[in-house]
Amino acid sequence: MERIVAAGRGVLVEHGYDAFSTNRVATAAGISPGSLYQYFPDKAAILDVVIDRYWEEVAERVAAALSERIADFGPGMVRDTADALLSALEADRELLRVVAEELPIHRSRERRAALERRVRELAATYLAARRESTRRPDPATAAWVVVLAVENLAMRWVLDQPAAVTRDALLDEMVALVGGYLLA
Amino acid sequence: MERIVAAGRGVLVEHGYDAFSTNRVATAAGISPGSLYQYFPDKAAILDVVIDRYWEEVAERVAAALSERIADFGPGMVRDTADALLSALEADRELLRVVAEELPIHRSRERRAALERRVRELAATYLAARRESTRRPDPATAAWVVVLAVENLAMRWVLDQPAAVTRDALLDEMVALVGGYLLA
Amino acid sequence: MERIVAAGRGVLVEHGYDAFSTNRVATAAGISPGSLYQYFPDKAAILDVVIDRYWEEVAERVAAALSERIADFGPGMVRDTADALLSALEADRELLRVVAEELPIHRSRERRAALERRVRELAATYLAARRESTRRPDPATAAWVVVLAVENLAMRWVLDQPAAVTRDALLDEMVALVGGYLLA
Amino acid sequence: MERIVAAGRGVLVEHGYDAFSTNRVATAAGISPGSLYQYFPDKAAILDVVIDRYWEEVAERVAAALSERIADFGPGMVRDTADALLSALEADRELLRVVAEELPIHRSRERRAALERRVRELAATYLAARRESTRRPDPATAAWVVVLAVENLAMRWVLDQPAAVTRDALLDEMVALVGGYLLA
DNA sequence: TATGAATGAGAATTCATTCAT
DNA sequence: TATGAATGAATTCTCATTCAT
Numbered sequence: 001m002e003r004i005v006a007a008g009r010g011v012l013v014e015h016g017y018d019a020f021s022t023n024r025v026a027t028a029a030g031i032s033p034g035s036l037y038q039y040f041p042d043k044a045a046i047l048d049v050v051i052d053r054y055w056e057e058v059a060e061r062v063a064a065a066l067s068e069r070i071a072d073f074g075p076g077m078v079r080d081t082a083d084a085l086l087s088a089l090e091a092d093r094e095l096l097r098v099v100a101e102e103l104p105i106h107r108s109r110e111r112r113a114a115l116e117r118r119v120r121e122l123a124a125t126y127l128a129a130r131r132e133s134t135r136r137p138d139p140a141t142a143a144w145v146v147v148l149a150v151e152n153l154a155m156r157w158v159l160d161q162p163a164a165v166t167r168d169a170l171l172d173e174m175v176a177l178v179g180g181y182l183l184a
Numbered sequence: 185m186e187r188i189v190a191a192g193r194g195v196l197v198e199h200g201y202d203a204f205s206t207n208r209v210a211t212a213a214g215i216s217p218g219s220l221y222q223y224f225p226d227k228a229a230i231l232d233v234v235i236d237r238y239w240e241e242v243a244e245r246v247a248a249a250l251s252e253r254i255a256d257f258g259p260g261m262v263r264d265t266a267d268a269l270l271s272a273l274e275a276d277r278e279l280l281r282v283v284a285e286e287l288p289i290h291r292s293r294e295r296r297a298a299l300e301r302r303v304r305e306l307a308a309t310y311l312a313a314r315r316e317s318t319r320r321p322d323p324a325t326a327a328w329v330v331v332l333a334v335e336n337l338a339m340r341w342v343l344d345q346p347a348a349v350t351r352d353a354l355l356d357e358m359v360a361l362v363g364g365y366l367l368a
Numbered sequence: 369m370e371r372i373v374a375a376g377r378g379v380l381v382e383h384g385y386d387a388f389s390t391n392r393v394a395t396a397a398g399i400s401p402g403s404l405y406q407y408f409p410d411k412a413a414i415l416d417v418v419i420d421r422y423w424e425e426v427a428e429r430v431a432a433a434l435s436e437r438i439a440d441f442g443p444g445m446v447r448d449t450a451d452a453l454l455s456a457l458e459a460d461r462e463l464l465r466v467v468a469e470e471l472p473i474h475r476s477r478e479r480r481a482a483l484e485r486r487v488r489e490l491a492a493t494y495l496a497a498r499r500e501s502t503r504r505p506d507p508a509t510a511a512w513v514v515v516l517a518v519e520n521l522a523m524r525w526v527l528d529q530p531a532a533v534t535r536d537a538l539l540d541e542m543v544a545l546v547g548g549y550l551l552a
Numbered sequence: 553m554e555r556i557v558a559a560g561r562g563v564l565v566e567h568g569y570d571a572f573s574t575n576r577v578a579t580a581a582g583i584s585p586g587s588l589y590q591y592f593p594d595k596a597a598i599l600d601v602v603i604d605r606y607w608e609e610v611a612e613r614v615a616a617a618l619s620e621r622i623a624d625f626g627p628g629m630v631r632d633t634a635d636a637l638l639s640a641l642e643a644d645r646e647l648l649r650v651v652a653e654e655l656p657i658h659r660s661r662e663r664r665a666a667l668e669r670r671v672r673e674l675a676a677t678y679l680a681a682r683r684e685s686t687r688r689p690d691p692a693t694a695a696w697v698v699v700l701a702v703e704n705l706a707m708r709w710v711l712d713q714p715a716a717v718t719r720d721a722l723l724d725e726m727v728a729l730v731g732g733y734l735l736a
Numbered sequence: 737t738a739t740g741a742a743t744g745a746g747a748a749t750t751c752a753t754t755c756a757t
Numbered sequence: 758t759a760t761g762a763a764t765g766a767a768t769t770c771t772c773a774t775t776c777a778t
Contacts, residue, residue: 022748032764101289141349145357152336165325173329180364206773216739390769400743469657509717513725520704533693541697548732574752584760
């Protein structure tokens with residue numbers, strides 16, 4: 001079963017989503033196609049586990065970084081969280097490419113939404129607790145804006161690797177973006 | 185050929201990407217499947233044109249709004265541009281949903297990148313010309329950040345329709361985000 | 369399409385129901401498996417047509433014989449109708465074997481029920497018109513009994529070919545059975 | 553092994569022939585699929601035993617009734633035997649439905665033939681002994697006719713439950729059919 | 737230019753059977 | 758004796774593409 005998931009991830013990374021057929025996954029796992037169905041009800045279930053695992057891992061890393069820094073608001077926290085997100089996304093850029101660009105998004109939707117919600121709630125709670133340190137009226141909305149903006153910037157940077165923007169510069173810009181916004 | 189593209193768009197909107205088969209598109213266009221290949225080398229080409237047209241239209245609208253306001257920098261310009269983008273995305277929410285969530289993203293990639301580049305360059309030029317009015321060191325990077333953030337926020341808002349964020353509130357937040365960032 | 373039905377009939381007769389696979393039928397028809405689906409929605413539809421045709425043919429023959437003789441009730445009519453039924457069943461004993469014994473009955477059910485109903489109604493009408501010539505109280509019931517008994521006897525005789533019963537003897541017994549019953 | 557046969561009968565009745573897979577039977581029997589093959593050479597063997605048992609039981613009941621009445625020929629004997637057959641078939645209508653309509657008949661063939669033979673021989677013997685009480689020339693043929701007709705009528709009545717024919721009426725008709733035939 | 741029947745490789749899935757433990 | 762994971766051939770059905778008319 002672990003072998004199957006690993007094989008699925010492998011097929012996705014090596015051959016792309018279009019080649020993600022049960023036969024290919026089975027072959028890659030070194031088992032027969034029939035055996036797949038002893039562990040998974042159908043093809044989609046395999047894909048789901050692969051995707052779930054991926055976002056789960058990313059979420060774990062980011063949540064860890066965020067929790068650690070929850071005490072001291074400010075540029076440091078934003079930077080570290082963004083850094084953690086970047087690292088998590090950089091860890092398996094190939095899989096990110098497939099998951100984020102090759103798969104129909106609705107496959108990742110739920111998992112990604114969960115990741116966003118998790119971080120957003122943390123952020124909203126924090127912002128609500130420090131109302132005085134931001135000029136944004138609604139913490140929930142502010143959290144929604146910040147999380148979406150940072151997430152997308154991070155993903156596009158990892159995926160597109162824009163030559164003009166170094167990793168450090170990106171982090172600087174993110175800090176400026178979030179800082180400026182919350183204090184605007 | 186116009187009929188084919190229209191039929192393709194129709195199939196996409198009515199039946200979704202999974203039903204986007206050459207036979208169905210041909211039927212919807214009122215021609216035979218063989219005739220498709222007189223105008224398009226393969227299925228992907230039809231899809232590409234449909235997608236291209238979509239983003240082209242969005243780009244047109246946004247660029248128009250941006251050009252109009254290029255003279256007076258400031259909250260007004262950001263707001264109006266974002267407003268134009270929102271309107272453009274709202275115009276065909278169903279197609280947006282299919283294009284942005286159902287299709288593998290890499291199909292839209294190039295066209296969307298073109299749209300972003302276009303707006304980004306406009307923005308970068310503008311920022312470069314008004315170096316004194318921003319604290320961000322690199323206009324190109326700043327434009328990249330601003331465009332990506334606003335685009336993603338707009339798309340997610342149109343797609344997810346978060347109950348807690350009204351259209352006006354969204355525009356306010358965008359203005360705050362961009363304003364705060366550029367002046368941070 | 370005619371070729372497909374013929375091929376289906378052929379496969380059924382030559383190889384039996386278990387071998388009635390879409391690929392085999394396609395091969396037997398000298399076409400590719402995909403072409404099957406241009407004419408039939410699924411495998412069952414092909415089988416249905418083969419079965420329908422078979423019972424239709426049998427029904428036609430029997431109804432013809434029955435109509436011809438409807439004027440003169442009596443041993444002659446029964447004998448001729450039974451004869452026609454026997455001939456119809458003997459015409460393609462191999463297919464009868466498959467249709468009646470190899471296929472799950474519920475596949476033939478409707479068609480066979482139609483055949484029975486057709487003959488039964490003819491018989492019931494006739495019996496009702498000649499109430500005085502039978503001692504059975506209910507024409508509908510009598511028709512049900514007669515038709516089922518004769519049909520089954522005929523089918524089993526054709527299928528089992530009991531050595532002890534010649535064709536003529538069978539017809540004699542049928543006449544005696546029906547005659548004795550209606551006058552009992 | 554008893555458990556397997558019982559489970560097989562259960563699967564047949566609850567889920568139908570299509571669901572009669574080795575895995576399901578094994579599960580229903582509370583054993584593993586592999587263990588099936590310790591008691592039966594293959595899937596067909598299990599089915600055979602289930603079917604055999606069924607017809608065996610029916611045969612037992614009918615033979616018992618027939619033996620009991622063998623002394624006094626006449627309407628009473630026919631009626632009681634037919635009654636016994638009806639009761640036997642009514643006892644497990646669900647299984648009858650599966651065995652007679654869902655299964656390919658040739659699976660039941662041998663066992664059913666045995667049942668028929670058994671009753672037929674009893675009847676033939678009896679008829680031979682009372683030559684004077686029938687006008688039919690050949691006892692064997694007469695027995696064949698009578699047994700097939702009554703059996704089929706009974707089965708169809710139980711299976712189709714024709715509203716117009718009550719149980720008692722059916723028995724009356726059978727008596728009339730057999731009586732009229734033998735004396736015709 | 738247009739047709740549309742024909743193609744055929746390839747997809748997901750099932751299930752009777754085996755065999756190492 | 759019992760297990761149950763593993764097998765893998767076989768099944769039904771789809772669909773992008775072709776090509777003779």
